[in-house]
Amino acid sequence: TTSEPERELTDGFHLLIDALKLNDLNTVYGVPGIPITDLGRMMQEEGMRVLSFRHEQNAGNAAAIAGFLTKKPGVCLTVSAPGFLNGLTALAHATTNCWPMILISGSSEREVVDLMQGDYEEMDQLAIAKPLCKAAYRVLHAEDIGIAVARAIRAAVSGRPGGVYLDIPGALLGQAMDAVEGAKSLVKVIDPAPAQFPAPAAVERALDVIKSAKKPLIILGKGAAYAQADEVVKDFVEKCGIPYLPMSMAKGLLPDNHPQSAGAARSLVLKESDVVIMVGARLNWLLSHGKGKSWGAPHSTRFVQIDIEPREMDSNVEIAAPLVGDIESCLSALTEGMGGDWKAPPQDWLDAVREKRDANVTRMAPTLQNNASPMNYAGALGALKRIIEKRPDAILVNEGANTLDFARSIIDMYKPRKRLDVGTWGVMGVGMGSAIAAAVETGLPVLAVEGDSAFGFSGMEIETICRYKLPVCIVVFNNNGIYRGTDTNRSGGEDPAPTVFVEDSRYDMMMQAFGGEGRHVTDPDALTRAVNEAMDSGKPTLINAVIDPAAGKESGNIGNLNPTSVVSKR
Numbered sequence: 001t002t003s004e005p006e007r008e009l010t011d012g013f014h015l016l017i018d019a020l021k022l023n024d025l026n027t028v029y030g031v032p033g034i035p036i037t038d039l040g041r042m043m044q045e046e047g048m049r050v051l052s053f054r055h056e057q058n059a060g061n062a063a064a065i066a067g068f069l070t071k072k073p074g075v076c077l078t079v080s081a082p083g084f085l086n087g088l089t090a091l092a093h094a095t096t097n098c099w100p101m102i103l104i105s106g107s108s109e110r111e112v113v114d115l116m117q118g119d120y121e122e123m124d125q126l127a128i129a130k131p132l133c134k135a136a137y138r139v140l141h142a143e144d145i146g147i148a149v150a151r152a153i154r155a156a157v158s159g160r161p162g163g164v165y166l167d168i169p170g171a172l173l174g175q176a177m178d179a180v181e182g183a184k185s186l187v188k189v190i191d192p193a194p195a196q197f198p199a200p201a202a203v204e205r206a207l208d209v210i211k212s213a214k215k216p217l218i219i220l221g222k223g224a225a226y227a228q229a230d231e232v233v234k235d236f237v238e239k240c241g242i243p244y245l246p247m248s249m250a251k252g253l254l255p256d257n258h259p260q261s262a263g264a265a266r267s268l269v270l271k272e273s274d275v276v277i278m279v280g281a282r283l284n285w286l287l288s289h290g291k292g293k294s295w296g297a298p299h300s301t302r303f304v305q306i307d308i309e310p311r312e313m314d315s316n317v318e319i320a321a322p323l324v325g326d327i328e329s330c331l332s333a334l335t336e337g338m339g340g341d342w343k344a345p346p347q348d349w350l351d352a353v354r355e356k357r358d359a360n361v362t363r364m365a366p367t368l369q370n371n372a373s374p375m376n377y378a379g380a381l382g383a384l385k386r387i388i389e390k391r392p393d394a395i396l397v398n399e400g401a402n403t404l405d406f407a408r409s410i411i412d413m414y415k416p417r418k419r420l421d422v423g424t425w426g427v428m429g430v431g432m433g434s435a436i437a438a439a440v441e442t443g444l445p446v447l448a449v450e451g452d453s454a455f456g457f458s459g460m461e462i463e464t465i466c467r468y469k470l471p472v473c474i475v476v477f478n479n480n481g482i483y484r485g486t487d488t489n490r491s492g493g494e495d496p497a498p499t500v501f502v503e504d505s506r507y508d509m510m511m512q513a514f515g516g517e518g519r520h521v522t523d524p525d526a527l528t529r530a531v532n533e534a535m536d537s538g539k540p541t542l543i544n545a546v547i548d549p550a551a552g553k554e555s556g557n558i559g560n561l562n563p564t565s566v567v568s569k570r
């Protein structure tokens with residue numbers, strides 16, 4: 001009898017790897033452990049880049065930012081239960097910011113979880129993930145891995161991008177199947193984020209509203225940055241001649257020193273504009289929900305809103321001209337519809353905006369040139385502003401309260417997707433994950449400007465940065481505390497106030513512990529020298545920048561969001 005030729009087999013491990021690689025997902029951010037330790041080793045063996053972190057939240061934040069920067073889902077890989085939960089915060093953060101990300105977590109077998117029999121790191125992860133992300137799937141059979149990965153990719157990048165959870169029970173990885181059948185089960189996703197064209201009637205309506213404006217304003221949001229339609233955005237803004245306000249992570253879509261930039265005249269343009277064109281930006285808390293004292297009289301502003309998500313319209317205030325579609329398609333249609341005889345906005349409006357902006361810039365300029373020691377925010381950030389001006393390709397990561405708010409207005413950006421910060425939530429702890437992903441995905445130098453509290457959330461990843469020898473220069477604005485370093489314990493007791501840290505701590509010495517470069521500076525000139533040296537060397541560097549503990553203010557610019565007690569102290 002002629003024996004059957006040995007059938008070649010594949011298994012869940014290899015099908016998952018092949019499915020990711022087939023779809024050009026070759027980088028994974030994660031923390032190893034049961035049941036995915038060998039998966040990470042095999043990914044590396046198959047030529048994927050596997051970056052191993054010290055905490056899954058930072059790996060997830062890296063995957064989230066990778067999604068924002070590349071328009072492909074960033075992939076985070078974790079163990080079950082606690083590892084999954086650590087990654088889930090980042091998955092929810094990605095979803096809140098409309099960035100594509102896939103969290104792949106190992107999990108326990110269904111039969112044990114559903115009977116709650118107490119497995120190692122047991123948790124009903126799929127159920128827990130569902131409400132916190134855009135889509136969540138579980139795979140039970142090896143032959144379904146191909147379609148599951150395809151679904152996860154399409155769910156992450158189509159329409160409004162977001163986070164997707166993919167649940168991988170341990171036993172799935174070991175499931176074997178015929179290699180030929182396995183290869184046939186894989187799916188290369190076709191056109192996962194299709195262009196979505198606006199309806200011609202919606203374009204007409206929007207143009208009519210814009211034409212009627214006496215004081216128009218464009219607000220560019222991080223959706224416009226994410227879209228990577230940079231030339232289309234620039235052409236639209238310059239053709240219509242309307243002043244624009246970039247939201248934090250949209251800075252650099254046009255250079256912040258562009259003649260139409262109204263960044264330094266934010267208060268005036270929000271209050272005075274009569275038509276506002278939202279481009280990939282939401283009227284959420286960051287824009288006072290489109291109402292109240294930051295804006296003109298109630299219902300006096302008419303909104304044109306460009307967004308891929310139809311349900312975003314009327315979320316906070318009435319939208320006079322909803323334009324549903326992707327940024328590129330919508331702006332191209334508007335630009336085309338403007339035709340050749342488009343009238344620029346009234347000159348008195350353009351003059352008012354420009355005069356206000358230039359007056360504010362002129363008033364601020366001298367404060368940015370001070371060499372005070374210990375430093376204040378303006379002096380330290382003035383130095384970093386001048387460095388970024390000379391290094392427009394560098395990526396700036398930024399988090400903190402005062403460290404965030406002052407940097408956002410002081411450090412101009414000149415190119416798209418160069419400023420990575422706390423996003424829609426205002427969440428602390430995204431710094432090191434963002435810095436690692438920025439360096440890995442772009443190969444460009446990264447300057448991370450961190451409040452000392454913000455740095456503390458993800459600071460252990462400086463070992464990760466040293467281990468992968470990433471070109472990241474971290475500047476810790478050390479004011480000995482959260483918002484300030486001068487708070488005192490109101491009870492008069494021994495313990496320090498909840499918002500202060502050890503005095504004169506030396507974060508630079510932490511970096512030296514892992515072989516990185518550590519510097520300690522107390523004035524802007526020394527800060528300038530240290531940052532330039534770090535960015536020229538490309539070596540992992542941490543600069544401990546001493547900031548006057550009294551220089552900050554509670555919660556930076558958003559202290560008003562804090563509830564206050566009306567009960568007098570007993």
Ligand SMILES: Nc1ncnc2c1ncn2[C@@H]1O[C@H](COP(=O)(O)OP(=O)(O)O)[C@@H](O)[C@H]1O
Nearest residue numbers: 160221222223227247280281282307308326327
């Ligand atoms: N390619 C795209 N085309 C159109 N809208 C997009 C695209 N990508 C994301 N968006 C939308 O952009 C908006 C981003 O808003 P938001 O995160 O509030 O920005 P910002 O905080 O900068 O104002 C979201 O409502 C999202 O649906």
Ligand SMILES: Cc1ncc(Cc2csc(CCOP(=O)(O)OP(=O)(O)O)c2C)c(N)n1
Nearest residue numbers: 400401402403427428451452453454482483
């Ligand atoms: C996950 C999470 N936990 C707490 C908080 C609340 C917060 C907002 S800003 C901030 C740190 C501010 O201090 P820092 O030293 O970084 O900056 P500076 O003002 O220059 O001194 C905290 C703790 C948030 N936003 N997210």
Ligand SMILES: [Mg+2]
Nearest residue numbers: 452481482483
């Ligand atoms: Mg601080």
